[in-house]
Amino acid sequence: MLKFVSILSVSVFWITSIGARPGMGNSYRSSSSSSSSSRSTYSSYKPSSTSSSSSSKSNHSSNSYSTSSTPEPTSYFETTNHNVSIHLFADGSADVNETFRIKKDQSKIGIRRPTFLIQNEAEIEELVVLPEQLYSSHNAGIITIFWPNNQSNPEMEISLKYRIKQAYLPIGNVSLIYWRFSKTSFSSNPFVLDLKWEEETFSQQFRIQEEIFNSSTSDYERKNLQISKNDLQFHYKQPSNSENNSLVIIDVANFGNLSNSNTLQRELEDSQKRYTLEETVTIHDNGIHDYRSKIQISKNNSNIDSLQLQLGLNRFREFGESIWNQFWTPAFQISYAFEGLSTYFWHLFSVTLSESQDEPNDKKLFTFAFKTIGETTNLWDQGIERWVRITSLEKNDQLVLEKFSLNVLCESQIDPTLTNIEIIARQCEYCSDTLDQNSIIIPVQPNWEVNGFSLQWDHPIPSNYLLFLKIKEKDKKIIYNPILIFYAVFNAFLHSPGSGNHLGHLTALGILSICLLIFGFFFFNKNQKGRFQKKLHQSIISQIQEFDPTFDFNQFKEKVITITEKTVTSWDKGDMEPSRNFISAAVFQRFSIQLNLMKVIDGEVNRMKGFKVLTIQIINFTIEAEYVTLHLKLKCKTKDKTFLKHTSELEIQNTLEKEPYVTYEEIHSYTRKIETQTKPNVDLIHHLCPSCGASPKFAHPTNRCEYCGVIFNSGQADWVLTEITQTVEWDTTNVSNLKSLPNEVTKQLLEDRASTVFWKYIHYQSIPNSQILFRESSDQSYLKLGKPGNEPMFSPVVGSCHLVNFEKESKPQRMSCEIRWSVARKKGLLPEHRRSRITLVLPSERPKSLGFSEISCENCGAPLPEVDSSACGYCQKVIPGKISDWLFESIQIISL
Numbered sequence: 001m002l003k004f005v006s007i008l009s010v011s012v013f014w015i016t017s018i019g020a021r022p023g024m025g026n027s028y029r030s031s032s033s034s035s036s037s038s039r040s041t042y043s044s045y046k047p048s049s050t051s052s053s054s055s056s057k058s059n060h061s062s063n064s065y066s067t068s069s070t071p072e073p074t075s076y077f078e079t080t081n082h083n084v085s086i087h088l089f090a091d092g093s094a095d096v097n098e099t100f101r102i103k104k105d106q107s108k109i110g111i112r113r114p115t116f117l118i119q120n121e122a123e124i125e126e127l128v129v130l131p132e133q134l135y136s137s138h139n140a141g142i143i144t145i146f147w148p149n150n151q152s153n154p155e156m157e158i159s160l161k162y163r164i165k166q167a168y169l170p171i172g173n174v175s176l177i178y179w180r181f182s183k184t185s186f187s188s189n190p191f192v193l194d195l196k197w198e199e200e201t202f203s204q205q206f207r208i209q210e211e212i213f214n215s216s217t218s219d220y221e222r223k224n225l226q227i228s229k230n231d232l233q234f235h236y237k238q239p240s241n242s243e244n245n246s247l248v249i250i251d252v253a254n255f256g257n258l259s260n261s262n263t264l265q266r267e268l269e270d271s272q273k274r275y276t277l278e279e280t281v282t283i284h285d286n287g288i289h290d291y292r293s294k295i296q297i298s299k300n301n302s303n304i305d306s307l308q309l310q311l312g313l314n315r316f317r318e319f320g321e322s323i324w325n326q327f328w329t330p331a332f333q334i335s336y337a338f339e340g341l342s343t344y345f346w347h348l349f350s351v352t353l354s355e356s357q358d359e360p361n362d363k364k365l366f367t368f369a370f371k372t373i374g375e376t377t378n379l380w381d382q383g384i385e386r387w388v389r390i391t392s393l394e395k396n397d398q399l400v401l402e403k404f405s406l407n408v409l410c411e412s413q414i415d416p417t418l419t420n421i422e423i424i425a426r427q428c429e430y431c432s433d434t435l436d437q438n439s440i441i442i443p444v445q446p447n448w449e450v451n452g453f454s455l456q457w458d459h460p461i462p463s464n465y466l467l468f469l470k471i472k473e474k475d476k477k478i479i480y481n482p483i484l485i486f487y488a489v490f491n492a493f494l495h496s497p498g499s500g501n502h503l504g505h506l507t508a509l510g511i512l513s514i515c516l517l518i519f520g521f522f523f524f525n526k527n528q529k530g531r532f533q534k535k536l537h538q539s540i541i542s543q544i545q546e547f548d549p550t551f552d553f554n555q556f557k558e559k560v561i562t563i564t565e566k567t568v569t570s571w572d573k574g575d576m577e578p579s580r581n582f583i584s585a586a587v588f589q590r591f592s593i594q595l596n597l598m599k600v601i602d603g604e605v606n607r608m609k610g611f612k613v614l615t616i617q618i619i620n621f622t623i624e625a626e627y628v629t630l631h632l633k634l635k636c637k638t639k640d641k642t643f644l645k646h647t648s649e650l651e652i653q654n655t656l657e658k659e660p661y662v663t664y665e666e667i668h669s670y671t672r673k674i675e676t677q678t679k680p681n682v683d684l685i686h687h688l689c690p691s692c693g694a695s696p697k698f699a700h701p702t703n704r705c706e707y708c709g710v711i712f713n714s715g716q717a718d719w720v721l722t723e724i725t726q727t728v729e730w731d732t733t734n735v736s737n738l739k740s741l742p743n744e745v746t747k748q749l750l751e752d753r754a755s756t757v758f759w760k761y762i763h764y765q766s767i768p769n770s771q772i773l774f775r776e777s778s779d780q781s782y783l784k785l786g787k788p789g790n791e792p793m794f795s796p797v798v799g800s801c802h803l804v805n806f807e808k809e810s811k812p813q814r815m816s817c818e819i820r821w822s823v824a825r826k827k828g829l830l831p832e833h834r835r836s837r838i839t840l841v842l843p844s845e846r847p848k849s850l851g852f853s854e855i856s857c858e859n860c861g862a863p864l865p866e867v868d869s870s871a872c873g874y875c876q877k878v879i880p881g882k883i884s885d886w887l888f889e890s891i892q893i894i895s896l
């Protein structure tokens with residue numbers, strides 16, 4: 001029961017309270033506090049029997065307090081026949097006559113109509129509202145009109161007449177005209193404005209502008225209209241298809257002896273609270289603004305040792321900017337490179353003046369400098385927009401900027417005819433957007449100079465205003481440098497590390513910059529290598545053409561591709577004989593023995609499909625004795641897989657079809673006699689002898705021309721593939737510590753022979769009953785080899801073979817080569833890398849015509865039989881027991 005009584009008491013009190021608040025949602029003052037000139041006061045928007053009315057006009061003031069449970073008068077309503085007439089007087093007052101026809105059912109209670117002044121609570125006098133049955137009040141420059149009943153309004157004509165006592169905004173001792181006229185709603189018909197003024201009312205800065213919203217930049221743009229100040233009147237009718245939102249009138253008016261506000265007057269009288277600014281700003285094309293400033297203030301100021309500058313927190317433009325700039329720039333503008341200023345560890349919103357010197361008349365001069373980046377932005381195709389902050393001291397100290405001089409220097413020439421300059425003043429201390437609907441625009445006319453312009457302002461600025469200079473230039477564009485932004489952000493971070501100033505952006509930009517630097521390094525290095533390779537290529541070609549003028553690299557490249565494809569095809573078929581005439585004995589034996597070992601020892605075959613040479617690049621060129629060698633890097637792709645030797649051909653092809661392509665690189669060395677001349681299209685590829693041009697019959701496997709007797713793979717008449725080296729081995733094997741060889745000795749030829757014998761050694765160790773080394777080793781060495789097939793070698797691969805020792809004076813001559821190779825001890829085990837040294841001796845002179853080939857039948861050129869046979873298997877001519885070539889003497893393992 002007690003609770004019920006308490007609730008009932010509170011309810012009664014609440015009902016009584018809201019009963020004293022007529023209007024239910026409109027907050028306006030009673031006649032005792034209102035400046036309304038109405039002759040009647042109402043306690044409700046409905047007339048009462050006790051209220052007194054005006055003798056001629058029904059202008060009413062009423063009290064109202066806002067609640068959220070009842071409708072309020074609307075500020076947006078649809079109208080037609082909207083006309084505004086203004087007469088501005090020399091004392092700064094203005095008579096206003098506004099008429100419009102409001103459409104039906106726009107509001108249930110009433111409407112609000114603000115004056116055209118921006119940021120000024122206008123003092124309205126002599127308010128007259130028609131028709132007379134409407135009730136009205138005004139407060140802070142807003143006129144509120146109530147309907148005489150609780151129903152929605154009918155369509156009717158409404159007329160407002162009133163006087164504004166002060167139709168300008170005082171900033172210090174400056175009288176700023178800043179008006180905005182707009183439609184009552186977006187769907188309303190356009191309005192008509194008639195403006196009249198007295199002589200010497202407006203200044204030369206008088207501007208009337210159409211304000212249009214630009215969706216591409218998400219900002220309002222203003223377009224100047226043509227006016228004549230001497231006409232003392234202006235008529236404007238908004239076009240019906242116009243997209244402009246409103247009409248703006250701005251000026252620094254000539255209202256004469258206008259006194260400063262009481263607060264400002266007191267501050268001006270106190271010399272300790274006044275200061276002056278002299279500032280030079282250099283605008284760079286890369287987006288940097290370099291500020292050099294001097295502030296003079298009384299040394300008797302109570303805060304002289306802790307004067308602060310407010311840097312603020314201003315956003316970069318988000319709309320209208322290029323994607324590049326949006327990507328690289330942080331969210332807020334950057335201040336950095338402070339001189340004569342002390343920063344704070346935990347924030348960079350403000351800094352303290354730290355360097356000063358005494359001046360006459362009890363003044364102190366502070367000199368400081370800093371830089372900013374991000375105060376210049378693009379406006380799509382409409383040019384650029386620059387913001388220059390007019391440095392002011394912290395407003396909490398209640399200091400008045402008495403006057404300032406600003407000198408703006410531009411790195412690139414600025415065209416006055418394509419440039420618009422305005423001062424933007426704002427009172428919002430913590431706003432990140434410099435320009436919004438509440439910002440104050442002050443038109444200025446600078447003094448143009450060759451390298452920029454200057455501006456002298458001799459009017460005091462109250463401490464609650466922050467000033468910026470807005471510069472719009474057409475036909476210009478800015479692209480920010482990421483490295484410059486990174487430096488600015490990093491410098492700002494060092495000044496205030498505790499704030500984490502742009503730390504996220506700094507980290508992201510740093511990582512991205514490092515990635516770009518790494519990418520740039522590799523790209524530069526690649527280009528450097530490319531230029532070096534091109535230069536090397538031209539140099540080598542020129543050297544070859546000195547002794548072979550008809551040499552053409554493109555034709556040579558086609559020959560290399562054909563030989564490589566023939567070699568791969570022979571490998572795939574398991575028979576190297578078709579490519580024997582194009583490759584040296586070492587290469588032939590390497591592939592032949594590998595194929596044989598895979599089939600006999602491993603029980604496998606390796607098959608390839610879709611082979612293609614992608615690129616050929618010259619990497620080196622050597623001349624040794626009678627031979628010239630071109631070292632080429634080949635990049636190839638193929639499908640490659642190893643199968644059991646009994647796998648059917650259909651299964652092999654189906655499997656290879658599904659295999660992915662693999663890419664690999666190898667070093668191929670091609671060698672020939674230095675005196676050999678290129679004969680275009682006269683070679684074995686075109687089925688012609690490269691020496692005599694005849695067409696050999698190739699009745700049996702032979703490597704000798706039956707007409708001129710030249711050995712095809714000797715390198716005597718044409719290029720022959722003498723070595724294949726893995727790229728991982730090339731860089732190390734290419735540099736030899738071997739002392740200079742005699743002029744008549746060819747290193748490439750010796751290495752080719754050593755490689756041939758080494759592969760036969762592998763064959764001997766792996767295959768039982770092998771006789772392959774019988775004719776190619778000395779008698780004592782052959783006996784020391786032991787029984788053939790004692791050490792089977794699985795999946796042997798030779799990486800390189802290079803000469804490490806040559807003894808010409810020994811009897812017989814002796815040479816040693818280091819072999820880098822790999823082999824598996826058992827099938828299925830991983831190959832082990834090995835280094836072995838093989839030594840060969842030369843008991844008798846080697847035939848010079850042999851070249852990179854090996855001893856074959858002197859009569860028909862057929863390969864010698866492997867077994868201990870005394871006659872050629874093709875022509876039955878007697879063959880010697882030992883060949884006249886380098887013979888195997890010993891082999892030792894250097895390392896595993």
